Structures are given as structure tokens and as C-alpha cells.
Amino acid sequence: xxxxxxxxxxxxxxxxxxxxxxxxxxxxxxxxxxxxxxxxxxxxxxxxxxxxxxxxxxxxxxxxxxxxxxxxxxxxxxxxxxxxxxxxxxxxxxxxxxxxxxxxxxxxxx
Amino acid sequence: xxxxxxxxxxxxxxxxxxxxxxxxxxxxxxxxxxxxxxxxxxxxxxxxxxxxxxxxxxxxxxxxxxxxxxxxxxxxxxxxxxxxxxxxxxxxxxxxxxxxxxxxxxxxxxxxxxxx
Numbered sequence: 055x056x057x058x059x060x061x062x063x064x065x066x067x068x069x070x071x072x073x074x075x076x077x078x079x080x081x082x083x084x085x086x087x088x089x090x091x092x093x094x095x096x097x098x099x100x101x102x103x104x105x106x107x108x109x110x111x112x113x114x115x116x117x118x119x120x121x122x123x124x125x126x127x128x129x130x131x132x133x134x135x136x137x138x139x140x141x142x143x144x145x146x147x148x149x150x151x152x153x154x155x156x157x158x159x160x161x162x163x164x
Numbered sequence: 165x166x167x168x169x170x171x172x173x174x175x176x177x178x179x180x181x182x183x184x185x186x187x188x189x190x191x192x193x194x195x196x197x198x199x200x201x202x203x204x205x206x207x208x209x210x211x212x213x214x215x216x217x218x219x220x221x222x223x224x225x226x227x228x229x230x231x232x233x234x235x236x237x238x239x240x241x242x243x244x245x246x247x248x249x250x251x252x253x254x255x256x257x258x259x260x261x262x263x264x265x266x267x268x269x270x271x272x273x274x275x276x277x278x279x280x
Contacts, residue, residue: 058207087267097254097270110267144207151196151215151258153268155207 055080058147058156066162072133075159079126079147085109086128087153088120091142100143103128135163166191168257170271177245177278185240185274187255196258197238198268199229203251211253214238225249245278252276 059078067073079086087110088100099112103122120130126147132139140163146153167190177183189195196215200208212223219231229240238255252275256268 060207089268096272097268099259099267099269102267112267146208152198152210152213154210155200157205157207160205 058145058154060143060145060156060159062159063157064160064162066164067135068164069135069137071135072131073135073161074129074131075143075145075161077128077130077145077147077156079128079145080149080154083147083149083154084126085148086122086126087146087148088128088130089144089146090114091144091158092140097144100130132161137163139163166257166259166269168255168269168271170253170255170274172274173272174275174277177276179247179278179280180244183242183245183249183276183278185253185255185276187238187240187271188236189238189255189257190236191257191260193260195238196260197229197231198256198258199223199227199238199240200254200256200270201251202254202273208254211240245276247278247280250276250278 061076085104087102091097102110106122117133122128142158144158146155169188198213199211202208211227212221214221214231222228227242252273254273255271259269
């Protein structure tokens with residue numbers, strides 16, 4: 055079975071721009087979660103989607119948003135980018151208790 | 165609030181020696197605990213989990229973890245370390261409350277360095 059895939063793997067943007075990241079879960083997995091990883095804050099939960107609905111949300115500003123499509127693929131969007139948004143964004147899919155992570159998208163904001 | 169602590173930023177071990185990476189947790193109910201490993205420029209790889217049952221959990225790549233309820237610990241262990249085990253290790257607990265229910269709360273990570 056193919057693992058979780060994320061595109062693009064690397065992105066460079068400037069402050070004020072917006073960005074969209076994509077995640078394709080493992081086939082059959084309906085839950086997709088997003089995490090942000092930074093050296094200072096570590097791994098933090100952003101939000102989770104299940105059957106096209108946001109089921110849970112972490113403590114991030116409204117500039118961070120997401121959606122899930124009927125095929126379970128998910129996108130996250132960050133508007134009005136700030137320097138502090140530079141991070142590795144990880145997507146995870148799950149069928150049960152454990153989550154399986156993709157390779158991440160490295161976002162650099164200049 | 166639920167939390168996970170990894171008290172060591174870095175653990176250094178010689179190849180062939182046993183290794184332990186420490187994790188303690190704080191939860192209100194019964195914990196769901198996990199270990200993940202991250203290699204440079206890669207995502208997280210699932211190693212093992214504890215939900216219920218036997219306190220010694222066996223996982224991938226020869227790793228195991230011991231759940232200790234009285235000490236609220238879930239230390240990761242391996243009897244004989246390999247150089248290829250060098251990576252960043254994360255302990256996590258499933259959040260069962262509030263807006264992030266069902267998702268993971270991670271420790272800060274422990275860098276494991278195995279020298280030949």
C-alpha cells in the first residue's frame with residue numbers, strides 16, 4: 055500500500071503571500087490530521103478532517119485553514135504568511151488509533 | 165491538561181550497547197501512548213503503541229517500550245543499538261479532551277546518537 059504523500063516537498067514564499075499544501079492519505083483512511091513542526095515549538099496539532107468535515111482544531115489563528123475532499127485528499131491553506139510560519143508541515147492519516155505520517159512539506163517564508 | 169515530557173535532549177550510545185530514551189506522561193484517564201522516529205528531512209515513522217494489556221510493548225526495528233503506570237513512564241528501549249538508529253525520537257500521547265481530541269500531543273523529542 056502506498057504511504058501518505060504530500061506535495062510539494064519544498065516551498066519558498068514571501069511574507070504576505072498565501073500557500074496551499076496538499077496531502078493524499080493512505081488508501082481507505084478517512085481521517086487526515088495536520089501538524090506543524092518548528093525548532094522552537096516542536097510538533098503542534100493544527101486540525102483534523104474526517105469525511106470532509108473538520109472534526110478537531112488546534113490552537114492556531116484563522117489564517118490557517120483546511121479542507122478535505124470526497125476522496126479523502128486534504129489541503130491546508132495559510133493566508134498572509136508570516137516569518138514564523140516557516141516550518142515543516144506534516145500530514146497524517148489514520149484508520150484507527152495510530153497515525154501514519156507523510157514526509158512533510160518544508161515551507162520557508164522570506 | 166495532558167502532556168508528555170522527554171527529559172533528555174540528546175542520548176549518546178555506543179553501537180552494540182543497550183539504549184533507553186525516556187518519556188513521562190500526564191493524563192487524566194487511561195493513556196494511549198506512542199513512539200515515533202524521525203530521520204533528517206523525513207516525516208515521522210510509527211514505532212510502537214501502548215493502549216492496554218502487556219506493559220512491555222514490542223515494535224518495529226527491534227525497539228520495545230515499557231509502560232509503567234505508577235511512574236507514569238513509557239521509556240523506549242533497544243537491547244543493542246545500531247549506528248542507523250541515530251535519529252530524532254518522539255513520544256506522544258493521544259489527546260482525549262477539548263478541541264484536539266483524538267490527536268497527538270508530542271514531547272519535544274530526543275536526539276539519539278549511536279557511535280561506532
